[in-house]
Amino acid sequence: MKIAVCGKGGVGKTFFAGSLAEQFVLAGHPVIAIDADSSPNLAITLGLSADQAKAIIPIAENEELVRLKTGTDYSGVFRLSFTVDDIIGRYAVPTPSGASLLVMGTVKAMGSGCSCPAHSVVRALMRHLVVEREEVVILDMEAGIEHLGRATAEYVDILLAVTDANLKSLETAANICRLAQESDIRTIALVANRIADERQQEAVRLFAEQQNLTVIARVPFDRAVSESGMTGEPLDASASGAIKAIRELAKTLLGQP
Template sequence: MKIAVSGKGGVGKTFIAGTLASIAADKGHRVIAIDADSSPNLALTLGLTPDEAERLLPIAKNTRLINKKTKTDYPGVYNLTFTVQDIIEKYALATPAGVHLMVMGTVTSMGSGCTCQANALVRNILRHLIVKQDDDLILDLEAGVEHLGRGTADHVDLLLIISDANLKSLRTAKKIHDLAEGFGPKNVYLIGNQIEGKEEEELVAQFAEDHGITLIGCVPFDESVRHADIRGEVISPDSGGGAIKAVRQLYEKLVENAHTGLKGDVT
């Protein structure tokens, strides 16, 4: 299953992406998690220490690798057709969560016609992982809407849009949903996150209904998640916390419906 996770900054997008990846790995799947955010933090969610995370060099900034794959003997002419399996094998780092992590960095080019070497390399790796690799893939996208115009999430099975009950977050979710209508993902779902109480859950559900967005479920605000983030600790997928339990239920629902699609509000 190939899943891209999107949303406004601060809504818990990386928590959802990392937890889904950890749950899949806990079930025995080989999972590759891709951090494509301009401010990558997925490593911490998957159990790496801050020092380990700090040492990770994003693919988009790995000049030596970029030149190795794209440089030619002719100035201004770059090779844009190359193998990437060796890159995946070398740079997909095993994490304590049982997930293999690759930090891509931000894809800044628009469309497939750009000849920027760094972005050509990142696009080729993502395309290979999404289209040709059998592993489960969780793609933590850059916050906001710009990534959809770059084709980053094309061909994934599912695009999950994360939002809290804040109207600004929901409006961003709507923009992402509307943009995704013209791009690759066939199944686009909204997840309410950090939801405090029935009133906020109903608010998110009403917004989704009013704007034709499929709401697949809500994850409650969980004090243990907030404290874990403050302390830099990892929450086990076996945790009995309310947020983890809700994400587990969402994962089962996503697996069940990945190839058939969901109709209407499925909360």
């Protein structure tokens, strides 16, 4: 199963993606979590310390790796064909959550035809992860799916657009879903996150109804999540309403009762 998680900055997208990855691990599935955001911080959500997260060299910024994969004997000329399956074994970082983490780094418009070496490596690796790997792959994306490229997006099984009740967040999520509908992604849905009360829940429901979109999960506002984010202390998952909702979503996606 390949799941792309998108959404406007600040809606809790990365917490959701990391928590969903952990729930798949707890359900017994091998998971590769991909941080494809321009401001990567999925590592901390997956349980790594701030120092450990800082030590990770993103794939796009790993000059030695890019040179190894694309370099030739001719200046300004690089290879367009190369293997990437070994990158996962060498550079995927194990995390306390049980998921393996790959940080892609800042690569803009990967689907736009840019042919620079770093873009080529990341594009090939993303395609390999989504198309050829058997693990559950959770992709923490930026606001849209253009970074996947059309040839890769068609192999994603599920796109989840995370939003809170803010109108700007909802509009961004709706735009993401409209773009995704131009691909072959079979399941496209909203995740209502940080929902504090019935008024917010109703605002998301009405918006989704007007836009002909499905709300696949409602994750309640959880003060413990905010506290954990501020202090860096581990979240007590057993007492977290947000984690419980994400766990139920994972079961739904796996077809479990």
